[in-house]
Amino acid sequence: MSEDTLRDSLVDIGWRGWVWVGVSVALLAGLVYIADFGEFVTSVRRADTSLFLIALGLGLSSLLVWAWVWHRFFEKVGIESTSSETVRMFLTGNFLNSITPLGQFGGEPIMAYIVSETTDAEYKRTLACVVSADVVNATPFFTFTLGGILYLAVAGSLRGPFVDIAALAVVLLALLSLTAYLLWSDKRGLGDTVIRLTDALEARLGRGESVFESVRESVEGVENAFQDAGDDPRFLITTAAISHLAILAQIASLYFVFRSLGLPTEFVPIYLIVNLSVIATLSPTPGGTGTYEAAFTGLTTLFFSVDLTTAVTAAVLFRLTTYWPGIPVGAVALLTLRNKMKANPGS
Template structure:
C-alpha cells in the first residue's frame, strides 16, 4: 500500500518533471549560447580526460558521507536499518528531490513515505528525521563561509561581494540556528505554536475539530522524534563533522577540474566558489539545474578574473556531470530496487 502511495505521488509529478527539466535544459542552452559557444567547446576539448576520473571519484564520495549522516540521525530517532539500506534510501531521496520543481527541498515528503514503507517507522518520525538530517547536511556551507571569511579577515582582504554574502549567511545562520535549537532542544515549542493557532481557527470557525485532533497526534510523534535526536549534542556534533567531510569532497572535485582545464587555483577562492554555489541547490528547478551552473560560472569569473564566462560555465557543467548527475542515475536504480523489495513483501 505504501509503495502505491509513493508511485502515485511520483506519477502526479510526472508532467511537471518533464516541464522543469525542459526549463533547466533551456537555461543551460541559453547560457552556452550567450557565453560564446565556440569558447565553450574549446574549453571542453582542452580538458584533460585522465583528470576527470579522480574528479568523478571525489564527486561520488560525498554520497556515502551524507548517507551516513542520514544513518546516524535515523539510529538516534530509533529508525533501525543497515547502513547499506540508508545509502539506497538517501540516493532514492536524492532522485526524488531532482524530479520536483522545488529544488533541494521538494522531495522530503516523498522521502518520508519511502522511509515509512521500508522500515517500521511512522511517517511523522520519518519526516522529522529527514528534516533533521537536512539541517545537518545544510550546516557545512554556513560554517565554511564564516570560516573562510575569518581567514580572509586575518590573512587576506574582503571584497564587497564576500561581505554581502556574509551578511546573508549570518541572517540564514541566525534563523536556522533558532529553528534547529527549538526543534532539537526545546521540543514542543514550534509544534505547540502550530497546534495553538490551529485550535484558535477551529474555535472561531466552529469547524475542524477532527483535524485538530489528528494534527495533535501527528505533532506529538514529530515532537518525540526531534526530542530524541536532540538528546545528545555530542552525537550531533560528530555527525556534523561527517557532513563537512562530504562537502570537502566537492572542493577536491572542483580543484581537480580546474587542473584538468590547465589552471592551478589557490585554495581560498575555490573554497568560496564551491560553497556559495551550493546555495543554488535551493533554487526552484529540479536539483537546482541550470541556476547552479550559472551561479558557479559567475562565481568563477568573480574569483578568477582571468577566466571568461564560457570557461567558467564549462567548469560548472563538468562539476555537475561528476557530482549531481551520477547521483541522479544511481538514485533512480535505488528507488526502483527499494520499491521492488516492498512489492515482494
Template sequence: MATKKQIAWFGISTAIIAVLIYMADINKFIEAVSQANTYYLIGALLTGLLPFFVWTHTWHSFLNKMGANVNYRKTFKLFMTGNFMNSVTPLGQFGGEPFMAYVIKENTGLSYEEGFSAVLSSDIINSVPIFTFVLGGAAFLLIFGSVNDIITQAIYISLLIVVIGGSIAYTLWFKSGTIENALTKGLRKITDRVGRGEKYVEKLDEKLENVEEAFERIGEDPRHLVRTASIAHAYFVFQVFSLYLILASMGIHTDFTPLYFILPLSSLSNFSPTPGGSGAYEATLATILTLMPAALFPQIPFATAIAVGILFRLCTYWPGLIIGYGAMISIGREKAN
C-alpha cells in the same frame, strides 16, 4: 517512470543550459571542454561521488537514533531513492523532506513523523559544514586583508542564516513543542474565526505531537549531534576538491579558500523551481566564477566558466540521479519479493 510534468521541468533545465552555452559562444565552450585534462576529470568525478556516502552516514545515524535498525547498505538505497525523488520535482533541492520521509516510512519500521524528523535533522546537520567553511574562510581572509564586497556580503548572509537556522534547530531539538504548539494555536485561531476545519487541526495536532516526541529523542544526546556534524564536514571538502580538479583540468590554478565562498553562493540557486536547481545552478556558478576579484581568483572567460559549471554538475549531481533511479528500482523489487 517520469511524468509529463517532470519531463517538462527537465526540458526547461536543459533549455537553460543550452541558452547559456549559446550566449557563451558554442565554439569557445566546445574548445574549453575538449582541452580539459581527462585524468583530472576522472578524479573530479570520483571525488564528486563521495558526498553521497557522507550524506548516507548522516541518514544512517539519525534513522538508527529513531530506532529503525537499518544497515548502511540499505540506508544508502533509501537515501539515494529519496534524493532521486526530491531531484525530479520542481522544488530545487529544498522542500523534498516529505518525499524522503515517505520513502523511509514505506521501507522501515518508522512512522512518517519519525522519518520526517530524521530527514529534517539530517538536512540541518548537512548544512553546518557550508557555514563552517564560509566563516572560517572569511576569518582567514580577514587576517590577510583580502576581504571585498562579495566576501563581506557572503559573511553577512551566512551569519543571518546561522542565527535563524541555529535558532530553529535549537528549538526543534532542545525546546521541542515550541514551534509545534505555536503552529497549532495559530490554526485554532483561524478555525475559531472561520467556524470550520477543527477536525483537521485536531489530526494535525496529533501528528505534531509525534514529531515533537521524535525531535526530543534526537536532542537528548547532544554529543551524537556533534559527532554526526563533525563527520558531515567531509562532504563539503570533497565538493571543493572536485571543483578544484575541474578547474585544474582546464589549466586554471587557484587556492582552495575562494572555493569555500563560490560553492555556498552557488547553492542559493537551489531555490529555483527546476529539478535540483538544474540550469540555474550552472548559470549561477559560472557567473560567480567570472565575477570573483582578480586578487582572489584567476579571471576566466564566460564560456570557460560555463564549461566548469556543467562539468561540476556532471561530476557531483547527475550521477546521483542515475544511482538513485537504480536504488529506487532495487527497493521496489525487494518489497515485491
C-alpha cells in the same frame, strides 16, 4: 490524496518530472551557447580524462557522506535499515529534489514517506529523521561559506557582491539554527504553540473533537520523535562535524577539475568558489541549474584570469561530478526500491 495515489506518484515520476529535467538542461545549454559552444567543446576535449574521473569519484563521495548522516539518525531512533538500503533511499530523495523546482525546500515529507514505505517504520519517526539529517547536512554549507566570508573580511576583500552573500549567509544560518532549536529543544515551544492554536480553533468551532484530538496526538508524536533524534548534543556535534567531509570532498573534486583543465589550483580561490556558489542553489530552478553555473562562472573569472568559455567549462565539469550524476543514479535507486514500496501497505 489517497495513499495509493501518493505511492503511485512517488514510484512513477511521470512526464512533469522529466519536463523539469529538460528545463534544467535548456538553461545549462543557454549558458554554454553564450560562452561559445564550439570553444566549449574544444575545452572539454582538452580536459585530462583521468583527472576528471578522480574528480567524479570525489564528487560522488559527498552523496555517500550525506547518506551516512541519514543512516546515523536511523540508528539513533531505531529505524531498521541496512547501509545499502539507506544509500538507495537517500539517492532516491536526492533524485526527486533534483528534478523538481524548489526541490531543496519542503521535500522532506515526501522523502520521509519513501523511508516509511521502504522500512515500514512509523511516519512520524522517519519525518523526524529526515528533517534532522537534512538540517545537519545543510550546516556545513553555511559554516564553510561564513569561513570564506571571514577570510575575505580579514584580507580586506569583503566588498561588492560579497557583502550581500555574507548577509544572506548569516540570515540563513540564523534561520537554520532557530529551526534546529525549535525541533530538538525539550522546551516543547513549537509543539505547544501548535496545540494552543488547535485548542483555540476547536473552541471556536465547537465541534470535531475527535479530529482535533487526533491532530494533538500527531503533533505530540512528531515532537517526541524530533526530541529523540536530537536529545544528544554530542551525537549532533559529531555527526555535523563528519558531515563537513562532504564539502571537503567537493573542494577536492574542484581541485582535480581545475587540474584537468590546466587551471591554477590555489586552495583559497577554490574553497571560495565551491562555497560561495552554493547560495545560487537557492533559486527556483531544479537543483539551482543555470543560476549555480552562472554564479560559479562569475566567481571563477573573478579569482582567476581565464576567459568566459573556460570558466563555463569548469562549472559544467564540476557539476558533472557533484550534481548531474545524482539524477541517473537516483533514478536507478528509485527503481530498486519500487517493488518494496509497492509491497508495503503503508505505515
